[in-house]
Amino acid sequence: MTAISPTDQAAARATSIVAAEAQARARLRKRHALVIGLRLAILVVFLGLWELCADYNIIDPFFFSSPSGIWEQIWSWITEGTSQGPLWLQIYVTLEETFLGFVIGAVGGIVAGIILGRNKLLADVFSIYIKIANSVPRVVLGSVFIIALGLGMASKVALAVVMVFFVVFANAFQGVREADRAMIANAQILGASPMQITTSVIIPSAMSWILASLHVSFGFALVGAVVGEFLGAKQGMGLLISTAQGAFNANGVFAAMIILAVMALVVEFIITRFENYVVKWRPAPFNEQGA
Amino acid sequence: MTAISPTDQAAARATSIVAAEAQARARLRKRHALVIGLRLAILVVFLGLWELCADYNIIDPFFFSSPSGIWEQIWSWITEGTSQGPLWLQIYVTLEETFLGFVIGAVGGIVAGIILGRNKLLADVFSIYIKIANSVPRVVLGSVFIIALGLGMASKVALAVVMVFFVVFANAFQGVREADRAMIANAQILGASPMQITTSVIIPSAMSWILASLHVSFGFALVGAVVGEFLGAKQGMGLLISTAQGAFNANGVFAAMIILAVMALVVEFIITRFENYVVKWRPAPFNEQGA
Amino acid sequence: MQLQTMAAEKLSPAAPPADAAIAIDDVTLRFVTPDGHMMTAIRDFTMTVARGEFACVVGPTGCGKSTTLNLVTGLLRPTTGNVRVMGNPVTDISRDIGFVFQADALFPWRSVIDNVAAGPLFRGTPKKEAYDKARDWIGRVGLSRFEKHYPHQLSGGMRKRAALAQTFINQPKILLMDEPFSALDMQTRTAMQDELLGLWSGLKSSVVFVTHDLEEAVALADKVYVLTAGPGTVKSVYRIDLPRPRVMADIRYDPKFIEIAKVIWSDLREEVQLGQSRGLQTGH
Amino acid sequence: MQLQTMAAEKLSPAAPPADAAIAIDDVTLRFVTPDGHMMTAIRDFTMTVARGEFACVVGPTGCGKSTTLNLVTGLLRPTTGNVRVMGNPVTDISRDIGFVFQADALFPWRSVIDNVAAGPLFRGTPKKEAYDKARDWIGRVGLSRFEKHYPHQLSGGMRKRAALAQTFINQPKILLMDEPFSALDMQTRTAMQDELLGLWSGLKSSVVFVTHDLEEAVALADKVYVLTAGPGTVKSVYRIDLPRPRVMADIRYDPKFIEIAKVIWSDLREEVQLGQSRGLQTGH
Amino acid sequence: DKITIIVGGMEKQIYLPAVLTQQLGYFKDEGLDVELVNSRAGVEAENELLAGAVQGVVGFYDHTVDLQSKGKYIQSIVQFSQAPGEVELVSAKHPEIKSPADFKGATLGVTGLGSSTDFLTQYLAVRGGLKPGDYTLLPVGAGNTFIAAVKQDQIQAGMTTEPTIAKLLQTGEAKVLVDMRTPEKTKAALGGDYPAASFYVQSSWIEGHKDEAQKLANAFVKTMKFIAGHSAEEIADKMPKDYYAGSKDLYVQGLAGGKAMFTPDGRMPADGPQTVLKVLSTFSKSLQGKQIDLSKTYTTEFVDAAK
Numbered sequence A, B: 001m002t003a004i005s006p007t008d009q010a011a012a013r014a015t016s017i018v019a020a021e022a023q024a025r026a027r028l029r030k031r032h033a034l035v036i037g038l039r040l041a042i043l044v045v046f047l048g049l050w051e052l053c054a055d056y057n058i059i060d061p062f063f064f065s066s067p068s069g070i071w072e073q074i075w076s077w078i079t080e081g082t083s084q085g086p087l088w089l090q091i092y093v094t095l096e097e098t099f100l101g102f103v104i105g106a107v108g109g110i111v112a113g114i115i116l117g118r119n120k121l122l123a124d125v126f127s128i129y130i131k132i133a134n135s136v137p138r139v140v141l142g143s144v145f146i147i148a149l150g151l152g153m154a155s156k157v158a159l160a161v162v163m164v165f166f167v168v169f170a171n172a173f174q175g176v177r178e179a180d181r182a183m184i185a186n187a188q189i190l191g192a193s194p195m196q197i198t199t200s201v202i203i204p205s206a207m208s209w210i211l212a213s214l215h216v217s218f219g220f221a222l223v224g225a226v227v228g229e230f231l232g233a234k235q236g237m238g239l240l241i242s243t244a245q246g247a248f249n250a251n252g253v254f255a256a257m258i259i260l261a262v263m264a265l266v267v268e269f270i271i272t273r274f275e276n277y278v279v280k281w282r283p284a285p286f287n288e289q290g291a
Numbered sequence C, D: 001m002q003l004q005t006m007a008a009e010k011l012s013p014a015a016p017p018a019d020a021a022i023a024i025d026d027v028t029l030r031f032v033t034p035d036g037h038m039m040t041a042i043r044d045f046t047m048t049v050a051r052g053e054f055a056c057v058v059g060p061t062g063c064g065k066s067t068t069l070n071l072v073t074g075l076l077r078p079t080t081g082n083v084r085v086m087g088n089p090v091t092d093i094s095r096d097i098g099f100v101f102q103a104d105a106l107f108p109w110r111s112v113i114d115n116v117a118a119g120p121l122f123r124g125t126p127k128k129e130a131y132d133k134a135r136d137w138i139g140r141v142g143l144s145r146f147e148k149h150y151p152h153q154l155s156g157g158m159r160k161r162a163a164l165a166q167t168f169i170n171q172p173k174i175l176l177m178d179e180p181f182s183a184l185d186m187q188t189r190t191a192m193q194d195e196l197l198g199l200w201s202g203l204k205s206s207v208v209f210v211t212h213d214l215e216e217a218v219a220l221a222d223k224v225y226v227l228t229a230g231p232g233t234v235k236s237v238y239r240i241d242l243p244r245p246r247v248m249a250d251i252r253y254d255p256k257f258i259e260i261a262k263v264i265w266s267d268l269r270e271e272v273q274l275g276q277s278r279g280l281q282t283g284h
Numbered sequence E: 001d002k003i004t005i006i007v008g009g010m011e012k013q014i015y016l017p018a019v020l021t022q023q024l025g026y027f028k029d030e031g032l033d034v035e036l037v038n039s040r041a042g043v044e045a046e047n048e049l050l051a052g053a054v055q056g057v058v059g060f061y062d063h064t065v066d067l068q069s070k071g072k073y074i075q076s077i078v079q080f081s082q083a084p085g086e087v088e089l090v091s092a093k094h095p096e097i098k099s100p101a102d103f104k105g106a107t108l109g110v111t112g113l114g115s116s117t118d119f120l121t122q123y124l125a126v127r128g129g130l131k132p133g134d135y136t137l138l139p140v141g142a143g144n145t146f147i148a149a150v151k152q153d154q155i156q157a158g159m160t161t162e163p164t165i166a167k168l169l170q171t172g173e174a175k176v177l178v179d180m181r182t183p184e185k186t187k188a189a190l191g192g193d194y195p196a197a198s199f200y201v202q203s204s205w206i207e208g209h210k211d212e213a214q215k216l217a218n219a220f221v222k223t224m225k226f227i228a229g230h231s232a233e234e235i236a237d238k239m240p241k242d243y244y245a246g247s248k249d250l251y252v253q254g255l256a257g258g259k260a261m262f263t264p265d266g267r268m269p270a271d272g273p274q275t276v277l278k279v280l281s282t283f284s285k286s287l288q289g290k291q292i293d294l295s296k297t298y299t300t301e302f303v304d305a306a307k
């Protein structure tokens, strides 16, 4: 018998492969469109139901507002400004506080998590105090911060920090402890100093832990800043909500919350971008790979 | 040359091995004592400094209380009860709300995290809405809950739930996505149904993620319940704090917070026990194993 | 290159018949590389394993052997071409297959016995029966004293044996094995090979067995596939006509065996050298 | 059992001299088993590797070979006895050592080149130099086309080769290798063995090499340690007097080689059979 | 059956009649089963009332006016105070502020934007001849945060209630600028009585619950009489200890200063509603252009009938 070594059909094949790959890409695009479509559908159904319930007084728009009322409110804020000044200024103020608080809290949480995760003695001694600190009601802490730091930006930032810190800390800490011991050993043997182990093994392997906590904690930072503004402020979305609440203006309350949600989504989008960049080394689940 | 096969020195060795192992155990005990000692030392130093600063008016005890004042307050609550009734009742009420909220939020977060983590389409469609929900300020949500659920326990539980849910969800979701693809494939090939994969591969491998989030989120549940009580309640630690704040009773505020911290620690202890039980399969880090 | 020996018959890879246990038909699979290009892992790959046949796959490292097995399990999808198992196109990960992964895939949170019993339990066997079976298989792979150990408390070879027990216990009709014995010492390996042949002949399973040990391949197989250096495709297929049952401890000294091994070896060496000249630069 | 051949001299394991590169002196190591008992992994273990010596360790699976290497690196601590490296007691994980792990320990978030360059970069080599060196070593292990790939995009054998390059690039004075070539095909394996011998003779390193392939052990080593079935201890030590430099492709056909291999093989087989009769029940 | 009443801060002295009634057992005497719930955020209380989850609220009268402008009808049935009980304090660091006319350029503390303190402060400023925009309002809450704001000079003056007033006076960090704790001084400051703390219910509730409303009124009126007939010291003794845990002296001192604001009989002062409407309609956006029927914001029917 003759061994038929694979003949050079490559040229003929090439077209079929290209076609198959184009098909795969088309599938991806279609799926993306489906996702967007479904998201929108849910949004529309939700808003529609809300509006209908409000119109037919199944839920009382005095308490729960209605999409059209919210939209009117947002529009009037955009065109006429709020009682505290232009809308963008409120957004800017809150965003600034949130962002500062988020960065400080996240960096603090990551650093503390790594230090305690790497040092068992420190962890044993201090983690109990971190647990204690985490059980302090943030609203009470809010007034303590206002007393200690004044009514300015500092107290809101501090409140955002304490919202963010614990979540990030808990994950960074656990992420560090989960780092593969063989990998750490390998790095050590390859000559890594403790610092290098931290930067080249611990942080990359804790990265998905840290990122998971960042996703949830930006929302928390926002909540912290808003609560801070709630307790006393000159500017900001929290004050907007508090004023609207005081005036029984449900539209205002919900409009402000929607603006906050949009802010959170924008930042979420950025974090996701960052995440995709950082973890591009990650294997795709089986069946999602190949062309 | 002669091969000297290892002679049977076992009996002679046995003693030295036993000695070495006893030594190792003694080292462990000593370390435990050290940790406890250090914890206490920190506590004592902290309280001492606080007391001194308060006594010498470096910090104003009117705002920041002092350990002795706090202790007096706690003692008077224990012996004479609070204005709202006996102290244990307040603790019980808050604990009940917290616990319910914690369980509901945690279970909800885990279930949602697993479902969305296992189903990419659902995740793509719904995670955006979860992100939105997470950016809603809890204090505002608190008022919405009170309107919708009344001033009873339900609204506090709901507030605790929304504090817990997002943290647990974020971790459970990521934990599911991190589950080793080879392990999932193996289970599938061994004949596991999707449900069995979830229970025997996904949940065990997401367990440390979930546990990490439970650690931090019990504190959050407590915060949620207290904030709820703050907004309106007949009983509970939050009301105690609110009354104390209104009466300029810094001792009362801090005393209540300390009681909350103790509650959190007790539960933390239980969670840690549970964790040790669940992850006993885990390899100890190198150098911590062997005898 | 044409040859024909008494024992090793070189076959031409033909389009697979419909009733084959495994039929890989003209498959190409491409991966996206880190720089965004496409890399062909296997191309124009055709392979057939008849029911009850024992096929071994040898080839230089990185030529696509594991990829081929993954295609059969459904863990990977072909870019073009198609894969059939028992006549049906592979659409999802199949439960009828036993797969010993190249890397470790034991469940770290389960002890050895729980790992081995996993398959029967997943398939609904009553608990007691599953554990009895598991205990039996653990004995066969020589881990009885380590039943309660967790995977991280085992040595590399022990883990591999546990994985073998985990797969064998399901008595799969189709058995895929990716270098299953490479972490074992010669003696244990021989015992495991005997175990495998016993299972195979008892169940009339179809086996695809990937190995780097050509002698092992010849000793075990009905058919040996030699792959080309990556992008892998089938270079040649040999039918091994050594009589069965074969006893592993003795077969290596059979002159027919030695002859066959030599023929395939020269074929394979050519390929490996090609792969090396393409990939390996000489070092010093 | 007494024997003495021209090439394989059986030595008695004596207390190690002070200036040895590696000296394991009467070490016992016990693990806590899942049921809370203590399990002895190795006992009364004595082993010496002189500076510049190439020692191979063979023994049945699970006998404590990896454990021994872990003791040398400092990853495990002896329960009793002590371990010295270059005359100093092992207190922490040493940077002077190169260690090829039995399982994969590449950094999954680094591409092949970043993985290989890790050692020099950790040790402060300037970036450009480190990458040039890395590129060179990647070439030597035949992965030039896969520089940018991440570990999960490599085949099992490729990952192992990347790990070899990662260790070799540091040119360690003490080199520990745990079944480094078992995932490679014969040809690649021979190339790697040559690479290893070149590195070893160039650097005058001391090597401990764990393998299941006795022929490999004899072909490479100055000294072969045969371990008993677990709890492992040294059964016998052989000095291999084959002349150097050895060429891997040819040495196997050297009659002296075959003779030595036979002698050690019979010694080892005895042990493995013992281990099996203790652990393995025959299957069918 | 059970009647739930939300109090906008049980420990606040302006709402003292609520807890005092409970403490004196007057509810029980009327055969009522009353449950007091604390909620410091006034809005929460009104929302609950409107949602029908509670029967009554102890809060500021001006909410009845405000809510009417939004089409929600609630009625004060017992009026606790005829003065706001609020005081405009001026920081000791700013002796140059001698009257509301000097507010120009100052930052003024209020508890919240849109709250009574907001409107009252602005009204004082307008009466002092200023325009909105001449001064800045800063919501600082009450209690500690208010004190901290004064200390840190973030506000130069601000409006607050007891016991914050007493605390700041005691430490000398602030002085009284405008006192609205007694009817006389309120009249001087605002040009009329300013009914503040009151007990109100949903108008629709009254229809079906005349009997309960009457009993509640009976109990509260009895308490008002008790307050009028006893000294601050005696009243303080009846209150839970936690409410003056900070310092009993301070509490008594504050109560002594502010006792006069309580109505002796729970009756709405005749010109009170008018003053409130005047103050609110000057500043509240939601009231502008709305017709308010003041007679629907309160009733003296029940206090009149109270024994």
Ligand SMILES: Nc1ncnc2c1ncn2[C@@H]1O[C@H](COP(=O)(O)OP(=O)(O)OP(=O)(O)O)[C@@H](O)[C@H]1O
Binding pocket: A289, C031, C032, C033, C039, C040, C041, C060, C061, C062, C063, C064, C065, C066, C067, C068, C102, C230, D146, D152, D153, D154, D155, D156, D157, D158, D183
């Ligand atoms: N996810 C992936 N992305 C890109 N390339 C991949 C991926 N997985 C495998 N490859 C490539 O496919 C080729 C074949 O890999 P495969 O694992 O099938 O080899 P193998 O024959 O099993 O080798 P070995 O004997 O070393 O296990 C290799 O060149 C590898 O780099």
Ligand SMILES: Nc1ncnc2c1ncn2[C@@H]1O[C@H](COP(=O)(O)OP(=O)(O)OP(=O)(O)O)[C@@H](O)[C@H]1O
Binding pocket: B289, C146, C152, C153, C154, C155, C156, C157, C158, C183, D031, D032, D033, D039, D040, D041, D060, D061, D062, D063, D064, D065, D066, D067, D068, D102, D230
């Ligand atoms: N963490 C641990 N806890 C308990 N037992 C352990 C642990 N690690 C290893 N052992 C036991 O120690 C023994 C020696 O293991 P080791 O990994 O050294 O074997 P090995 O000689 O390298 O085997 P192989 O050739 O299979 O790799 C085994 O019986 C194993 O079960």
Ligand SMILES: [Mg+2]
Binding pocket: C065, C066, C067, C102, C178, D155, D156, D157
């Ligand atoms: Mg492979």
Ligand SMILES: [Mg+2]
Binding pocket: C155, C156, C157, D065, D066, D067, D102, D178
């Ligand atoms: Mg090993």
